[in-house]
Amino acid sequence: xxxxxxxxxxxxxxxxxxxxxxxxxxxxxxxxxxxxxxxxxxxxxxxxxxxxxxxxxxxxxxxxxxxxxxxxxxxxxxxxxxxxxxxxxxxxxxxxxxxxxxxxxxxxxxxxxxxxxxxxxxxxxxxxxxxxxxxxxxxxxxxxxxxxxxxxxxxxxxxxxxxxxxxxxxxxxxxxxxxxxxxxxxxxxxxxxxxxxxxxxxxxxxxxxxxxxxxxxxxxxxxxxxxxxxxxxxxxxxxxxxxxxxxxxxxxxxxxxxxxxxx
Amino acid sequence: xxxxxxxxxxxxxxxxxxxxxxxxxxxxxxxxxxxxxxxxxxxxxxxxxxxxxxxxxxxxxxxxxxxxxxxxxxxxxxxxxxxxxxxxxxxxxxxxxxxxxxxxxxxxxxxxxxxxxxxxxxxxxxxxxxxxxxxxxxxxxxxxxxxxxxxxxxxxxxxxxxxxxxxxxxxxxxxxxxxxxxxxxxxxxxxxxxxxxxxxxxxxxxxxxxxxxxxxxxxxxxxxxxxxxxxxxxxxxxxxxxxxxxxxxxxxxxxxxxxxxxxxxxxxxxxxxxxxxxxxxxxxxxxx
Ligand SMILES: Nc1ncnc2c1ncn2[C@@H]1O[C@H](COP(=O)(O)OP(=O)(O)OP(=O)(O)O)[C@@H](O)[C@H]1O
Ligand SMILES: [Mg+2]
Numbered sequence: 001x002x003x004x005x006x007x008x009x010x011x012x013x014x015x016x017x018x019x020x021x022x023x024x025x026x027x028x029x030x031x032x033x034x035x036x037x038x039x040x041x042x043x044x045x046x047x048x049x050x051x052x053x054x055x056x057x058x059x060x061x062x063x064x065x066x067x068x069x070x071x072x073x074x075x076x077x078x079x080x081x082x083x084x085x086x087x088x089x090x091x092x093x094x095x096x097x098x099x100x101x102x103x104x105x106x107x108x109x110x111x112x113x114x115x116x117x118x119x120x121x122x123x124x125x126x127x128x129x130x131x132x133x134x135x136x137x138x139x140x141x142x143x144x145x146x147x148x149x150x151x152x153x154x155x156x157x158x159x160x161x162x163x164x165x166x167x168x169x170x171x172x173x174x175x176x177x178x179x180x181x182x183x184x185x186x187x188x189x190x191x192x193x194x195x196x197x198x199x200x201x202x203x204x205x206x207x208x209x210x211x212x213x214x215x216x217x218x219x220x221x222x223x224x225x226x227x228x229x230x231x232x233x234x235x236x237x238x239x240x241x242x243x244x245x246x247x248x249x250x251x252x253x254x255x256x257x258x259x260x261x262x263x
Numbered sequence: 264x265x266x267x268x269x270x271x272x273x274x275x276x277x278x279x280x281x282x283x284x285x286x287x288x289x290x291x292x293x294x295x296x297x298x299x300x301x302x303x304x305x306x307x308x309x310x311x312x313x314x315x316x317x318x319x320x321x322x323x324x325x326x327x328x329x330x331x332x333x334x335x336x337x338x339x340x341x342x343x344x345x346x347x348x349x350x351x352x353x354x355x356x357x358x359x360x361x362x363x364x365x366x367x368x369x370x371x372x373x374x375x376x377x378x379x380x381x382x383x384x385x386x387x388x389x390x391x392x393x394x395x396x397x398x399x400x401x402x403x404x405x406x407x408x409x410x411x412x413x414x415x416x417x418x419x420x421x422x423x424x425x426x427x428x429x430x431x432x433x434x435x436x437x438x439x440x441x442x443x444x445x446x447x448x449x450x451x452x453x454x455x456x457x458x459x460x461x462x463x464x465x466x467x468x469x470x471x472x473x474x475x476x477x478x479x480x481x482x483x484x485x486x487x488x489x490x491x492x493x494x495x496x497x498x499x500x501x502x503x504x505x506x507x508x509x510x511x512x513x514x515x516x517x518x519x520x521x522x523x524x525x526x527x528x529x530x531x532x533x534x535x536x537x538x539x540x541x542x543x544x545x546x547x548x549x550x551x
Contacts, residue, residue: 088438091436091437092438105451115438118437171437
């Protein structure tokens with residue numbers, strides 16, 4: 001089940017990751033790799049532990065009391081649990097987008113600058129430049145260029161999600177984690193985000209969780225299928241996206257596909 | 264249905280308050296006629312000479328409240344931040360129980376504690392300023408601070424907790440530290456609730472009577488010169504409530520003008536406390 005990705009650089013990888021809440025094991029034996037310039041998809045039934053897994057990659061899991069993570073996660077070859085590593089720097093390097101867009105109750109411009117301004121000193125000109133370039137990157141610039149000083153909460157949900165993406169990109173992450181980023185969005189905003197992902201993956205490695213099978217088939221490069229096996233979330237299958245979807249072998253995954261397409 | 268009901272109840276509450284205020288205003292009529300605005304701006308109160316200037320009482324109330332807020336505000340907010348942002352949920356819930364218990368202690372108990380512990384401490388600590396005794400505005404302010412602290416912590420904690428966890432998580436996911444998240448995300452969003460905690464505490468401090476009564480020395484006509492001088496804080500003073508709670512109130516009842524002056528203090532007190540409480544409640548309501 002372990003496949004190596006030759007001639008590509010591994011950006012993020014996990015080795016035998018195991019997650020427990022108090023005495024209950026939620027995830028075990030998770031080993032996966034994310035290469036540069038690709039979208040790794042994570043798919044599987046609800047409650048299998050996809051969100052939990054994602055939160056291990058930027059150590060956001062540590063904010064959940066009682067959660068214990070064992071095993072190894074490496075970013076660019078070095079452990080993210082290394083004692084000398086600053087977890088806040090790590091989180092800037094591994095950006096995250098949530099299911100519901102979370103904009104801060106300040107104006108659009110301030111939202112984009114929120115994390116970036118903290119990492120490096122920016123002159124007024126550099127700020128303007130950053131705001132414009134990031135909003136352009138997420139295809140939001142034309143829609144909001146005249147109202148950068150307006151509260152971000154006034155944007156539509158789809159626009160808010162793109163703003164959140166711009167805010168995350170502004171801190172220049174190497175990896176982007178996305179937990180069902182389009183499940184709260186309408187079809188148009190969804191395809192906007194999907195286009196962005198395809199366009200962005202050359203610059204950032206992306207780990208994407210989704211329940212949307214069409215989306216998964218279209219934009220995953222490789223996929224890791226996380227399902228419950230004996231009550232514990234595990235990777236039951238992984239590989240090239242097309243191969244996995246066209247010839248699913250794990251029974252849990254077949255069940256999931258059957259239910260998902262039957263819906 | 265509930266909207267109509269809540270509107271009705273609000274109207275009822277405002278009506279009751281308005282009625283109360285009218286009674287007080289009516290009864291205090293003679294003093295407004297005889298003193299005019301001097302009733303509020305006048306610096307001396309000598310009821311035997313029919314001189315009624317409430318300024319030193321207003322000053323006493325505001326000074327004591329200011330001291331209490333200056334001490335309990337930062338301390339209460341700090342404790343609330345610790346409680347809400349640093350302690351695990353369980354510890355937080357456990358700690359909230361004694362807080363609510365503390366808030367329920369009768370104020371006369373605090374007054375007795377003030378006499379037993381605080382008075383001498385103030386006297387000794389500020390000995391080099393040569394206070395006449397430990398019964399001072401400062402003593403009353405410190406005691407009030409202790410009294411409003413539990414409520415302050417509890418209300419500020421509620422305000423901080425009302426900020427959604429998703430906001431905190433999004434900030435942390437951008438690489439902000441916990442302290443930066445508190446400073447940039449949590450506190451700004453809780454500011455309305457925190458402001459209303461302060462205002463409700465002001466209302467409580469302005470209205471508190473017995474505890475203050477026991478440690479303030481009840482000295483009329485104590486005003487600072489110049490107005491910003493802190494010197495009177497280490498002298499005995501009088502607040503609107505301690506004046507009203509004292510023996511003079513009973514003496515006054517026989518004399519229409521004197522009684523009007525006393526009821527006038529009631530008007531001032533009602534307006535001040537109701538103002539603070541209303542603003543505080545409005546802030547809380549809109550915040551929630
Ligand atoms: N803090 C926690 N305490 C207890 N159990 C938890 C906690 N976090 C997650 N779990 C459990 O871990 C399992 C995986 O949850 P997770 O949210 O990661 O699933 P998911 O695959 O993302 O599901 P969905 O597709 O519905 O988002 C669930 O059974 C959940 O109950
Ligand atoms: Mg999830």
